[in-house]
Amino acid sequence: MKKINVIGTSGSGKSTFSRLLANKLGYPYLEMDAIFWKPNWQESTDDEFFCKLKHSLAQETWVLDGNYSRTTDIKWSNIDHVIWIDYPFSRTMYQAIKRAFIRSVTKTELWGTGNTETFAKSFFSRDSVILWTLKTYKRNRVRYSKILHDPRYRHIKFIRLTSPKMAKKFIEELNR
Template identity: 35%
Template sequence: MTPLIGDGKGRYKVHVIGNSASHSSSSFGARVGTGKSTTGTALAALLGVPYVALDRLYWEPGWKETPFDEFQAKIRKALDQSDKGWVVDGSYSEKGGNMVLEECTDMIWLDPPLLLYFPRIFIRTMSRLFGSTATCSPDCPETFSEVFFSKNSILWWCLSHHWRYRKRGKARLREFGIENGTNEQRRIMRRFGGWGGKLKIWLNDVESMVAGRQKVA
């Protein structure tokens, strides 16, 4: 089995999702440490396609939300920027529709244990709070009160929504799972759980696939 399906014509449109709400109405629900950005950036570099972080398209300065139609237009423009495909990080179906889901050739679900990624969230949040790491979207800073004393705190959001969105991921896997999904026409979804070993192996397989295609070309 090849590490990516593609469209059969050398184009790869990959949707990377994680275990919390990138489409949440809460700004602090937008940033999660399940590894989507790291994996998405690496995968886009290997495939030579644009990396699209939906967080950065959706959030305007000051955590202002982009209206539905405008957000859809931004997504459309991002997906159309290269005829070689794309890698999209995030799931904003409630805010921008199912455009990415409907057009992707591959879906990657990152499902690490909460014990693994919660410390990542804490460290990243502290780094953003003190300005040593770039904000999720331009001019959308963390604040001390929102991190520690708000019901929309990313830390609380992670703990309270992990199982809800993991349940949603399982439902998608039952429908789109690459081995036995109920949607026989679109068995495009892979799950990577555990502590990251299988994900690293898969990325190495993608690298080998790309190298093999380049030799043939």
């Protein structure tokens, strides 16, 4: 287990799990959002994004947190594990709402960009991460379920974690 991509719907707990996993393994933690987003919520072009991603993935080991399906060919060309955080809808929505609320109240800077979430953007905007979670939860589950059996990815070991208890146990049992 040297190159790992943790996937899941927004709010599922990918970042928390990925940081814990990277720390346990002593691997660099890479966050797709940090690679993608620029200051003032400006998006990287695909050329910029792909170049930064390829550079980040040139390391021997890493835990990569994030989806960005258009990067699958880049991320998974030389990967050995994909871990899918697939918690129930109710838990994922609760986590997405809680995170959005805390970030908008504390004005936590995201990804070293100066970007912060606002209450209005998180709860009342078409760009709301909560709305994004609502719209993508079911679609992601269908897509990830298909990917698990896609012959193009038979070089990858897929692990599906369906509860925080299962995720905690997975990390605790590493290197035993």
